[in-house]
Amino acid sequence: MTLEWIGDAILLLVVLPVVVYLLRGVLNAANSIVPSVQQVATAAHAGSKDLDAAALLLTTQGQVIKTIETAADYGGSLDVILDDAR
Amino acid sequence: MPAAGVVMIVAVLLIVAALVFYLVSTILALQKITRSLDEAITGVVGIIEKSAPVNEVVTTINQHLDAGVDLLEGLLVKKAGMEDAVGLVDGLYPGAAKEGFRNFPESKTVKAPRIGEVYTKGTLTLARLGREAPIAAASPNGPALRNPVYGSLAARGLYPEGRQSRPENMPRSPIIGSDSPVQYVPSESPGVRKRMPVPAVAPKTGAEPPADEGGIVKSGLAFLRRLKNDDDQ
Numbered sequence: 001m002t003l004e005w006i007g008d009a010i011l012l013l014v015v016l017p018v019v020v021y022l023l024r025g026v027l028n029a030a031n032s033i034v035p036s037v038q039q040v041a042t043a044a045h046a047g048s049k050d051l052d053a054a055a056l057l058l059t060t061q062g063q064v065i066k067t068i069e070t071a072a073d074y075g076g077s078l079d080v081i082l083d084d085a086r
Numbered sequence: 087m088p089a090a091g092v093v094m095i096v097a098v099l100l101i102v103a104a105l106v107f108y109l110v111s112t113i114l115a116l117q118k119i120t121r122s123l124d125e126a127i128t129g130v131v132g133i134i135e136k137s138a139p140v141n142e143v144v145t146t147i148n149q150h151l152d153a154g155v156d157l158l159e160g161l162l163v164k165k166a167g168m169e170d171a172v173g174l175v176d177g178l179y180p181g182a183a184k185e186g187f188r189n190f191p192e193s194k195t196v197k198a199p200r201i202g203e204v205y206t207k208g209t210l211t212l213a214r215l216g217r218e219a220p221i222a223a224a225s226p227n228g229p230a231l232r233n234p235v236y237g238s239l240a241a242r243g244l245y246p247e248g249r250q251s252r253p254e255n256m257p258r259s260p261i262i263g264s265d266s267p268v269q270y271v272p273s274e275s276p277g278v279r280k281r282m283p284v285p286a287v288a289p290k291t292g293a294e295p296p297a298d299e300g301g302i303v304k305s306g307l308a309f310l311r312r313l314k315n316d317d318d319q
Contacts, residue, residue: 004090011097019101023108030115037122044129051136057143064147068154075161085167 159187168192173199 162171168190176183176198186194261267271280 001088001090004088004094008090008093008097011094011101016097016101016104020104020108023104023112027108027111027115030112030119034115034118034122037119037126041122041125041129044126044133046129048129048132048136051133054136054140057140057147061143061147064150068150068157071154072157075157078165079161082165084164085170 156189159189163187163190163193169196169199172196 162174166174172183172186172193175187177200183196183198184194186192186196273280
């Protein structure tokens with residue numbers, strides 16, 4: 001009979017607080033991760049949106065090529081028209 | 087049932103209740119994390135997909151720009167000579183001669199002549215319009231030189247202050263109309279006037295006779311004197 005009371009006391013005074021303490025630590029850790037992960041998701045979404053203009057690089061590439069070609073044409077003409085320095 | 091057994095059952099029930107509460111809460115928190123991570127992964131995948139061609143495109147652009155730099159530097163050095171080319175660039179962007187040309191390492195040692203005093207204004211202006219020239223790296227953040235609205239005003243910055251203010255100090259255009267300071271009498275036949283035009287305001291000096299004294303003769307003499315002075319000049 002005494003042993004049963006001792007077991008009850010251990011359950012109530014030792015096991016239950018330890019279980020509650022450990023589980024509460026796990027829950028707090030999980031809850032602290034949530035806002036961080038949500039910020040990461042928001043940043044990733046915003047970063048993806050910022051790169052929408054990256055497709056315009058193809059237009060820039062085409063314009064650069066045209067510009068350089070035009071400059072090359074002018075350069076060729078100038079090379080013919082103008083005398084060399086020496 | 088003994089009291090000790092009842093207390094044990096209650097203790098076990100409390101432990102199980104605590105387990106259920108905290109584990110369910112943890113599960114809910116982990117589910118939130120999973121959803122947020124899914125969103126983050128979606129965003130990251132979008133970033134990866136959108137930035138995939140950037141490297142290739144930028145590399146191509148740089149290759150073409152490098153070719154343009156080579157072309158223009160080579161042409162400038164070929165046509166103007168190394169010394170004048172460096173001087174021209176240094177005249178446009180002071181201090182740029184120290185950087186020299188990319189494909190001409192010897193250009194760094196060339197002493198740049200004061201090209202602004204050698205070349206004509208037009209040459210320097212045309213050259214300055216090419217602000218995007220690679221040698222302009224010394225002042226890439228400066229004001230735009232080629233302003234489509236005020237292009238002519240921007241070109242004035244090339245010259246000393248006296249020349250810049252010259253247009254503002256030029257006399258105004260002649261005033262015409264019934265209230266103009268100089269009135270012309272309509273001629274009866276081409277080239278023949280009754281009298282020469284005189285200012286509507288009387289001269290301040292008083293040295294000259296009034297316009298009505300002498301009439302056409304004196305006005306004609308004054309006109310002839312002015313004409314003679316113009317011919318002498």
